[in-house]
Amino acid sequence: MEFEETELRLGLPGNSGGEGEVARKRGFFETVDLKLNLSSKDVGGAGLDLDHDKVKGVQKDKNLLPSVADPAKPPAKAQVVGWPPVRSYRKNVLASQKSMSDESDKGAAFVKVSMDGAPYLRKVDLRMYKTYQDLYDALGKMFSSFTIGNCGSQGIKDFTNESKLMDLLNGSDYVPTYEDKDGDWMLVGDVPWEMFVESCKRLRIMKGTEAIGLAPKAMEKCKNRS
């Protein structure tokens, strides 16, 4: 009996962790009257009371051994329609929660965002975004007077180019910076996005001119990279 063999059950081989269940299923086939009175008591090996009682409890009259494959019943571990009986509404809600958290399976990564000159702080969950561009867009919406200038259109490439970087920092536009795990203030965009999300502790949107102080570090990184 195929499915019996593949069933994972505690119990001695040949007998039956599963016999109780499978034997019960025999009950479905009332026209097939197997009274084989075998084995459930002569459990292969140590007559475990466990199995004995179980089978006894299950079968009042018959000890049936399955000998006919039951094609109508699915293999034991296949999911059955409507079981367990949880309303599809609830299942859907929990499933969508799960998929959202799977995407950010390490949990949310909230960081404070401050902008020079703005009276309020904000908080963002970095895991909500997949690229720097997404982050810039979101920050742009939050601080509506904030323009990222060249960063927006060209992404991180500018930071690898020394001269372009100096141009940027000499402008009056704002530049996003962040404090990393080591407590250092860095320019946003230096590192691959994932690494940034891991290491960023807080964000600060500075005026370009103020960020010049960070330039040497950025320069070093550029040099190291090239």
Add this chain to the structure above:
Amino acid sequence: MRNDRAERMSEDDDHRSQPSDLDFTTNKARNCSPVASGSGSGVTEEFQPTYLDEVLDNVLENVLDFLTSRRDRNAASLVCKSWYRKEAHTRSELFIGNCYAVSPDRVTARFTKVRSLVLKGKPRFADFGLMPPGWGAHFNPWVMPLARAYRPLLEKVHLKRMSVTDDDLEMLAESFPGFKELVLVCCDGFGTSGLSVFVRKCRQLRVLDLVESEVSDDEVDWISCFPEGESCLESLIFDCVECPINFEALERLVSNSPSLKKLGLNRHVSIGQLYRLLLIRGPQLAHLGTGSFSLSELAPHGDQEQEPDYASVFSACKSLVFLSGFREIIPDYLPAIYPVCANLTSLNFSYANIDAEQLRPVIRNCHNVQVFWALDSICDEGLQAVAATCRELRELRVFPIDAREDGEGSVSEVGLQAISEGCPKLQSILFFCQEMTNAAVIAMSRNCPDLVVFRLCIMGRHRPDHVTGEPMDEGFGAIVMNCKKLTRLATSGLLTDKAFHYIGRYGKLVRTLSFAFAGNTDSGLKYVLEGCPQLQKLEIRDSPFGDAALHSGLHQYYNMRFLWMSSCRLTHEGCRQVAQALPRLVVEAIGSPNKENMEMDDPVDTLYMYRSLQGQRNDVPEFVTIL
């Protein structure tokens, strides 16, 4: 004997089976007149009502007004024809437990002054995908008859498991301009466009509660459609509406609703937005569904202080007794609700994936909680925390985060035992788990004698007591034996006929029974059908019961609202015989493959049968055969 039958005859439905009705009134009619008019003749239709008759008639009408329980009213209506008529003309709250048990025309012909209607459609197993879509339970055939008969009185409609269309909503609103209360539970078929029309036209609307219903997103801003200006809205619950809403419009609406006591927000309302609503209406709210309890993706407009002090706004919610929501909870924000915990009588965390550590500081303060719903993410430790504090607990529901048979189990007999020891007043429990023991169930039966509802779902089919390997017969047996008030039981795990024997022997008050993957032979079902006189609703799936078992319940089926048996051992012939024996029963074979070439031995996938005064319904889909 006759009284007996009257009692049994549908405390739920408002109809009685025809034969006894006629029987009764024919015999009693001549004694109807309170004044012995002395004529003594068998024919009483011609008698002239005296002045005294009229006075007493009036008295009767006034007295009947005081009867609110439908069971009492059903009994009163059986006394004689005059009482029947008077009762029918004074019944203002109508309850119809099965929309197919009686036709709309018959209802409106009998009851003339209905203000409130409760109508239920599909059987409960339809919730789990066991009923093909399009089976029925449409509200549409009811709308016009209701509009004709009950205008302008009808002001409240409560539907459960029915299909309601946008047109139905529109017609309802147009027919009853003074409409006050609409409650839709587990319904479908409508969308935000229907809602928008409905709320626009019902200017006296007090209650709009949408609970676990499927609402299609027609991209209509229905919240804006509430009338401008002061509103008499008392309850607005839309947790289940899966579409984004216009928050500014909601804020305005809440602002204009001084009587608002209940507010249930959907997951598109962020915690920041919740904050703003609570600033307006927090102190008046008794019932709150918090929405997502998380940050929104988009930044709200306008200046904002640093992260608002959520706890302070909650501490102003002095009237709050019912708290739910937490649809996408960020557990960091949980401390915000600490201020309200002590007043809560009902706390619903059943969409909140929180663990015991996160639950503990909340539940520690919930001394008055009587109803607690949660996910099994709280684990046995969480249940122990509940048991340690919530001595007043009446109802517990623990749902599985991972609703699979072979999933990870987080709660077990340890949690159940703890609850039984800490919460002796428990009346109702729904408990999903992967493993259980008889010992814990027996303990609960002893520690919680007030149990009325016991629903245990061991998610693995045929799973025995995981410690002893025994079937779960003894556990469930103890429940029916020791819990003398038990009216509802749902079983699971490995069960033999013995369990059914116990239920039939001791479950004398049981009205609703649910079985799945249980039992060995026809005897099991026989025990129950023969032993449970109060049985109203019987749901069975995937259990080895055949035609013989079905036939053993013939004496019972007119007393029941319905019987559901799916994936059992029934044949068409067996079911047809029942249909023949009981003409007032509608016997539906659902999912029958081929109507024409039906072999009598063909198994019946799903049997759904119910008593009915209207006979075969006229909206039978092609996958249903009425036998």
